[in-house]
Amino acid sequence: MLDYLLTDDQKMIRDLCRQITDEKIRPVSAKYDETQEFPWDVVKVMAESDICGLYIDQQYGGMGGGIMELVIATEEFSKGCGGIALAFAATALGTLPIMLFGNEDQKKKYLPDIASGKKIAAFGITEPAAGSDASAMQTTAVLKGDHYVLNGMKHFITNGGDAETYVVIAMTDKTKGARGASAFILEKGMKGFEFGKKEDKLGIRASSTRELIFTDCKVPKENLLAKEGMGFIVTMKTFDKSRPGIGAQAVGIAQGSLDAAIEYSRQRHQFGKSISSFQGIQFMLADMATQIESARALVYGVARMIDSGAKDYSKYSAMCKLCASEMAMKVTTDAVQIFGGYGYIKEYPVEKYMRDAKITQIYEGTSQIQKNVIGLALIKEALKK
Amino acid sequence: MKIVVCMKQVPDTTQVKIDPQTNTLVREGVQSIINPFDVYAIEEGVRLRERFGGTVTVVTMGPPQAENALREAITVGADEAVLVSDRAFAGSDTLATGYILAMAIKKIGDVDIIICGKQASDGDTAQVGPGIATQLDLPQVTYVNKIEDIKDGHAVMHRMTEEGYEIVQTSMPCLITVVKEINEPRLPSLKGKMKAKSAPIKAMKAIDMDVDESRLGLTGSPTWVSKIFTPPSRPKGEIFEGEADACADKLVSTLKDHLKG
Ligand SMILES: Cc1cc2nc3c(=O)[nH]c(=O)nc-3n(C[C@H](O)[C@H](O)[C@H](O)COP(=O)(O)OP(=O)(O)OC[C@H]3O[C@@H](n4cnc5c(N)ncnc54)[C@H](O)[C@@H]3O)c2cc1C
Ligand SMILES: Cc1cc2nc3c(=O)[nH]c(=O)nc-3n(C[C@H](O)[C@H](O)[C@H](O)COP(=O)(O)OP(=O)(O)OC[C@H]3O[C@@H](n4cnc5c(N)ncnc54)[C@H](O)[C@@H]3O)c2cc1C
Numbered sequence: 177m178l179d180y181l182l183t184d185d186q187k188m189i190r191d192l193c194r195q196i197t198d199e200k201i202r203p204v205s206a207k208y209d210e211t212q213e214f215p216w217d218v219v220k221v222m223a224e225s226d227i228c229g230l231y232i233d234q235q236y237g238g239m240g241g242g243i244m245e246l247v248i249a250t251e252e253f254s255k256g257c258g259g260i261a262l263a264f265a266a267t268a269l270g271t272l273p274i275m276l277f278g279n280e281d282q283k284k285k286y287l288p289d290i291a292s293g294k295k296i297a298a299f300g301i302t303e304p305a306a307g308s309d310a311s312a313m314q315t316t317a318v319l320k321g322d323h324y325v326l327n328g329m330k331h332f333i334t335n336g337g338d339a340e341t342y343v344v345i346a347m348t349d350k351t352k353g354a355r356g357a358s359a360f361i362l363e364k365g366m367k368g369f370e371f372g373k374k375e376d377k378l379g380i381r382a383s384s385t386r387e388l389i390f391t392d393c394k395v396p397k398e399n400l401l402a403k404e405g406m407g408f409i410v411t412m413k414t415f416d417k418s419r420p421g422i423g424a425q426a427v428g429i430a431q432g433s434l435d436a437a438i439e440y441s442r443q444r445h446q447f448g449k450s451i452s453s454f455q456g457i458q459f460m461l462a463d464m465a466t467q468i469e470s471a472r473a474l475v476y477g478v479a480r481m482i483d484s485g486a487k488d489y490s491k492y493s494a495m496c497k498l499c500a501s502e503m504a505m506k507v508t509t510d511a512v513q514i515f516g517g518y519g520y521i522k523e524y525p526v527e528k529y530m531r532d533a534k535i536t537q538i539y540e541g542t543s544q545i546q547k548n549v550i551g552l553a554l555i556k557e558a559l560k561k
Numbered sequence: 562m563k564i565v566v567c568m569k570q571v572p573d574t575t576q577v578k579i580d581p582q583t584n585t586l587v588r589e590g591v592q593s594i595i596n597p598f599d600v601y602a603i604e605e606g607v608r609l610r611e612r613f614g615g616t617v618t619v620v621t622m623g624p625p626q627a628e629n630a631l632r633e634a635i636t637v638g639a640d641e642a643v644l645v646s647d648r649a650f651a652g653s654d655t656l657a658t659g660y661i662l663a664m665a666i667k668k669i670g671d672v673d674i675i676i677c678g679k680q681a682s683d684g685d686t687a688q689v690g691p692g693i694a695t696q697l698d699l700p701q702v703t704y705v706n707k708i709e710d711i712k713d714g715h716a717v718m719h720r721m722t723e724e725g726y727e728i729v730q731t732s733m734p735c736l737i738t739v740v741k742e743i744n745e746p747r748l749p750s751l752k753g754k755m756k757a758k759s760a761p762i763k764a765m766k767a768i769d770m771d772v773d774e775s776r777l778g779l780t781g782s783p784t785w786v787s788k789i790f791t792p793p794s795r796p797k798g799e800i801f802e803g804e805a806d807a808c809a810d811k812l813v814s815t816l817k818d819h820l821k822g
Contacts, residue, residue: 227751
C-alpha cells in the first residue's frame with residue numbers, strides 16, 4: 177500500500193481492525209453469507225474494541241475520530257466481508273444525521289449507546305416508488321399536539337429490524353415537494369413502527385435489509401431532527417459524509433479479492449508453470465492493483481478534505497464513491513477470472529467478493545446518480561465563473 | 562479485589578532452539594510474545610475485575626524488553642504493570658524465579674488472588690505458580706478451568722483433570738494456575754492501546770524488595786542442567802511425483818505396506 181502518512185493513532189486503528197478482520201470476520205464470513213443471519217458476535221467484538229464509536233465525539237462516549245477513521249475501519253473489515261463491515265458502516269449512516277443536525281438533548285440521548293456499541297443504527301429514505309427520485313416519497317408525518325403521526329413505509333433499509341435507532345425521512349408538507357420533507361429519530365419498539373420482510377440478496381448477505389412499516393406511528397415532537405422541511409438537506413449532507421465510507425467498503429472488497437487472486441495465481445499450475453508466470457495474468461494483477469490504489473487515494477483524499485473542515489465537498493464525495501465502486505466491480509470480476517472455473521465455485525472466496533461489490537454501485541445513490549451530482553456541480557461551477 | 566497476574570515473555574515459536582555450547586535457549590532473531598497460557602490468565606484477571614471490581618496488576622520477571630509484554634497486557638485491560646528486573650536475577654531457575662516473584666508480590670501487598678498460566682511454552686515446567694504459592698504460604702489451585710464464585714473470603718472453582726474436573730473450595734487469598742479452557746481471550750481495545758502507549762511501568766529491582774540475596778539468580782538456583790539437546794527431527798516425508806492417478810495408487814499401496822508393518 178502507498179504510504180498515506182497515517183497518524184500513529186490511525187495506524188493503531190488500522191492494525192486493530194485488521195486483527196478483528198483476520199481473527200473474527202474471515203473465519204465466519206462464509207457462514208453468514210450462507211445463513212444471512214445478523215453477525216451479532218462480530219458486532220460485539222467491534223464494540224468491546226471501542227470501534228463502534230470511532231467517528232463519534234468524545235463527549236458522547238466516542239473516540240473522537242472523523243471520516244478518515246471511519247474509512248480506515250470500513251476498508252479493513254470489508255477485506256474480510258463487505259456484509260459484516262456494513263453493520264458498522266450503515267450504523268454510521270444512521271448516526272451521522274444525529275451528529276450533524278441533532279440538538280444537544282438528542283445527541284446526549286442517542287449517541288452514547290451507539291458509541292459503546294450497545295445499539296446499532298439505520299437510515300431510511302428509500303421507498304418502493306421513490307428510489308433515485310427520493311422526492312416521490314409517500315410516507316407522511318403529521319403534527320398532532322406534542323407528536324407527529326407517521327404513515328407509510330420504507331424498503332431496502334440496511335440494519336432494518338436489527339438496529340435500535342433509526343433516522344427516517346417523511347413528508348410533513350407534500351405541497352412543498354422536496355422542501356416538504358423532514359427527518360425524524362425513531363426507536364425500535366415505538367407503537368406503530370414495525371418491520372416487514374427481510375430481503376434475500378445477491379451479496380452482502382450478512383447485512384440485513386428490511387422494510388420499515390409505519391401505521392399511525394406516534395413520534396414525539398422532540399424527535400424531529402433539525403427543522404421541518406430540512407429532510408432532504410439532512411439526507412444530502414449525510415450522504416456527502418457517508419459516501420467515502422462506501423468508497424472504503426469498495427476498496428476493501430477489491431483488495432480482499434486481489435490478495436486472494438495473487439495467492440491463487442502462485443499456487444495454480446497450468447502448462448507446467450504457475451499461472452502467475454504468465455504475462456497475461458501479471459498484467460491483470462497489475463491493473464487491479466493500480467486501480468485499487470487510485471481509488472484508495474481518492475477515498476482517503478476526500479475523507480481528509482472532509483475532516484479538515486471543508487464546506488463544499490459533495491462533488492468529491494460522489495467522485496470517490498463512483499470511482500471506488502466501479503473499480504471494485506471490475507477488480508472482483510477479474511479476480512474470478514484469475515481463479516478460472518474455481519472462481520465460480522462457492523468453495524473459493526472470490527465469487528463472494530464479486531457479489532458483494534455490486535451493491536456499492538447501487539446504494540447511497542447509484543453510479544448514475546453520482547454522475548448527476550458531479551455533472552451538476554461542474555455546470556454550477558462554470559456558471560459562477 | 563486486588564488481582565495479580567504473573568506473565569512471562571517467551572519466544573514466538575514452538576520450536577525453541579538450544580545453543581549446544583551453552584545449553585541455553587537461543588533468543589536472537591526470535592520475536593517475543595506473551596506466554597500463550599498467560600494470555601488466558603490476564604483475561605481471567607480482567608473478567609474477575611469486571612465481576613467483582615478491583616484492579617489487575619500484571620507482573621513479569623525478565624529483561625527490560627519484557628516491558629513490551631506488559632504494555633500488551635494493558636491493551637486487553639490490565640490496570641497496572643510491574644517489571645521485576647535486575648542483573649542479580651539472571652540465571653534464575655524455577656525455584657529462584659518463584660521466590661523472586663513471591664517477594665515482588667509481597668511488596669505489591671494486600672493481594673487477593675494471584676493468577677498464573679498453567680505453564681510456560683519455553684521452560685514448560687509448570688513449577689513457578691506452585692513455587693510462588695509455597696513461598697507465600699498460600700493455598701494453590703492448579704489447572705483451573707472455571708471460577709464459579711468468590712465470596713465471604715472463599716472461592717469455588719473447577720480444576721481440570723484427565724478424567725474430568727474437580728470442584729474445589731479454597732480460602733482467599735490464593736494462587737491459581739489456569740488452562741486454556743477457562744475463557745476466550747478478548748482482542749485489544751482502542752482505549753487500551755492508547756492507554757498502553759503512555760502507561761507507567763513500575764520497575765522493581767532487588768533493592769526495592771525484601772530479599773535474601775543468596776536466593777537470587779544463579780547462586781539461588783540449585784537446578785543443574787547437565788545437558789539440553791534437540792531430539793533428532795523426524796525423517797522427511799516421501800513425495801510422489803507424476804500423474805495424479807498413479808500417485809494416488811502409489812500412496813494407497815505405501816500406506817497399506819506401512820499398516821502391515
Ligand atoms: C442491499 C441494499 C441496501 C440498501 N440500504 C438502504 C438504506 O439503508 N437506506 C435507504 O434509504 N436505502 C437503502 N437502499 C436503497 C438504495 O439506496 C436504492 O435502491 C437506490 O438508491 C436506487 O433506487 P431504486 O432501487 O429505486 O432504483 P431506481 O431509482 O429505480 O433506478 C433504476 C435504474 O435507473 C437509473 N436511474 C434512475 N434515475 C436516473 C437518472 N436521473 N439518470 C440516469 N439514470 C437514472 C438508476 O441508476 C438505476 O440504474 C438499499 C438498497 C439495497 C439493494
Ligand atoms: C532445564 C532448564 C534450564 C534453565 N536454565 C536457565 C538458565 O540457565 N538461565 C536462565 O536464565 N533461565 C534458565 N531457565 C529458565 C527458567 O528457569 C525458567 O524459564 C523460569 O524459571 C520459569 O519457568 P518455566 O518457564 O518453566 O515457567 P512455568 O513454571 O512453566 O510457568 C508457569 C507460570 O508461571 C508464571 N511465570 C513463569 N515465569 C515467569 C516470569 N519470569 N515472570 C512472571 N511470571 C512467570 C507464568 O504465569 C507462567 O504461566 C531454565 C529452564 C529450564 C527448564
